[in-house]
Amino acid sequence: MTLRxxxxxxxxxxxxxxARLVVAGYTARDQDAVARHIAELAAIGVPPPASVPVFYDLDPALLTTDDVVGVAGGNTSGEVEPVLLxxxxxxxxxxxxxxxxxDLERDDIAAAKAACPKPIGTAVLALPDDPAxxxxxxxxxxxxxxxxxxxxxxxxxLLPPGDVLRRMGAAMADDPLVTDADLAVFGGTTPLLDGAFVPGTRWELALRLPDGTDLTHTYEVKIDKTGECPR
Structure with missing residues (x-):
């Protein structure tokens, strides 16, 4: 799978x-905010994480730049994140x-994340040799x-990029940073304005830099009646 x-x-x-896709969760710098987010999830039946932050090792084939993605059910949602590539x-x-x-998240968070594509924008910003x-x-x-x-x-x-990568290396038995293979790391997300997930259809995302550079992506979700998630 090649991303252009x-x-x-x-x-x-x-x-x-x-070769690897890692999604980080609970990466807020404010630990009180992390606790509130965990409580928000618990209120809808999502179990608390075993550790904070937590890192999910997913299939890199989930990554896509498509503007329409397939999902298996009506209760899915996205969120804006910085992605380190x-x-x-x-x-x-x-x-x-x-x-x-x-829905799946109430029983198995890793499976819930693995059940949906991970859209990213096609425009990227070159970072220093040391992302920290x-x-x-x-x-x-x-x-x-x-x-x-x-x-x-x-x-x-959110935690700074270098901190996320350092914690990822310490938390995962098979550290993705050991090799030079291409890698994608989702760095976590910021609070929701209303504190509640919305199962919408059209998602607009943007990272806006002080110099006016915008990294954007817009995508729509389509429910696949077969129960599969085409990408």
Missing amino acids: LRVARTGDELRVEP RAAGRWYLAVGSDHTDR AFDLDHVAAVSAVDGVPYQSSSLAA
Whole structure:
């Protein structure tokens, strides 16, 4: 599976063939906010994580730049996330959505995440050789569902990229950073404006940098009547 992307500011084409996909959860810097988010999920029947942050090792074939994706049920939702991409040894930033099956999530969070595609935008930003040197604090993360604002805050609410990667390496028995293979890491998401998941149809995502560079993606979900999730 090859992702065909474009590097912002240069227009260079980039091909990424991810060998691993890791989705990080509960990555807020504010531990009180993490506790509130866990409580929000518990209120709808989602079990608490075994550790914080938590890292889900998923099939990289879930990654897609398509503007229409298939889901198996009506109760799914997405959210805006910074995505760290490593391609040919270099790091890039993309915008993505950890689209998740909210019904399945009540029983098995990993399975709920694995049940849906993971859309990302085609425009990416080249990062320093050491992604820990890149400051995300002044990057805005916004999303809307069916035209209604859904998220709007700064990525300062999340752990810095270097911290996420360090914790990932320590938490996972098979550290994805040990090899130079292409890799995608979803870095977590910011709070929902109304604190509740919305099972919408059209999702608009954006990471907005201080210099005016926007990393965006818009996609729609279609319910597949066969119960499968085409990508």
